[in-house]
Amino acid sequence: MTAAIAAEGLRKRYGEIQAVDGVSLEVEAGEFFGVLGPNGAGKTTTLEILEGLRRPDAGSAEIFGLSPWPRNPALLPRIGVQLQASAFFERLTAGEQIVTFGSLYGVSSAQAVAMLDRVGLAEFAGTRAEKLSGGQAQRLSIACALVHDPELLFLDEPTTGLDPQARRNLWDLLREINAEGRTVVLTTHYLDEAEILCDRVAVMDHGRILKTDPPATLIRELDAPTRLTVESGALTAEHARELLAATGTEAEVQDDGVSLAIATRTPGPVLTLLAEQDALRGLEVRGATLEDVFLQLTGREYRE
Structure with a gap:
């Protein structure tokens, strides 16, 4: 054809x-x-x-x-x-x-x-x-x-x-x-x-x-980490890092005062940890999107 x-x-x-x-x-x-x-x-x-x-x-x-x-x-x-x-x-x-x-x-x-x-x-x-x-x-x-x-x-x-x-x-x-x-x-x-x-x-x-x-x-193909976010307060970023390190889970943890964000390629253990700490309030799980692909390929600088 x-x-x-x-x-x-x-x-x-x-x-x-x-x-x-x-x-x-x-x-x-x-x-x-x-x-x-x-x-x-x-x-x-x-x-x-x-x-x-x-x-x-x-x-x-x-x-x-x-x-x-x-x-x-x-x-x-x-x-x-x-x-x-x-x-x-x-x-x-x-x-x-x-x-x-x-x-x-x-x-x-x-x-x-x-x-x-x-x-x-x-x-x-x-x-x-x-x-x-x-x-x-x-x-x-x-x-x-x-x-x-x-x-x-x-x-x-x-x-x-x-x-x-x-x-x-x-x-x-x-x-x-x-x-x-x-x-x-x-x-x-x-x-x-x-x-x-x-x-x-x-x-x-x-x-x-x-x-x-x-x-x-x-x-x-992007192989980007999964990003999990929950409300701040139930678990501090420092405590989350300690718990994740104890289980051997590689993750990046950030807390901006509104949300605790954990980026990882192994989200299963992270979800289990958050559940055990009763820290699932406001849970959002986000994988990569086409926007992530676009930014990786074309860069992040602003263009007129």
Whole structure:
């Protein structure tokens, strides 16, 4: 079966900035694929090359076995694109927007308006786009990308700036879209989002892909300690260290006055010790996450 996306050695430079530096990746049909990275990692430029919006300086890209550049009319009906910033026609309602987008692909008005119901916006068909909330505008943007029933959907940070409820609702929609057999490629800064939604993720930095794997595989490879926290007071950090040393359990213990935190690769004996000391109040157990993987690969320094 032809891969939905196949890219080899993509490069793109803007003056002194090497935005994309030898990116190679393959995305299978029906896969939910995430592209992660800090600001300036090259995520958006990579997607724009794959979408046929930018010409690479070097390398090759294929979408369903066809080159997206120069703009390929045979590919346009097969892909949908939701850009990082939503842009709608001025002074048009949500219904008028979706009908206009649909007409570009020969989609009837009735089919286009039905897509608003698909994304939960039917009651806002008469509302002008600029009056929609952030979550509603993002749903309209996705509806416009889906109106012609594409096989492949590109989503560039679709949940940025949304409140937790709007994000979760959008996640449900994206799961449904993928479950229908569509290939979804997502860029996001929300690591929990990628961990929950994506079959595989590629972590990018400085224009290069550092690792590509399922989130669970990346987390297991990190081999990070388990972190257990309980309320301060029932057990001091010094006493905890003494008890752990007596059992031969390697652990790092810290107490900030609010929580006693114990980091260890052998959590079983630690839980037993806490239970014996009646110190389980407020217990939280946290393993590694995709965020830990991301920070290990890309570093912790702040970037604009």
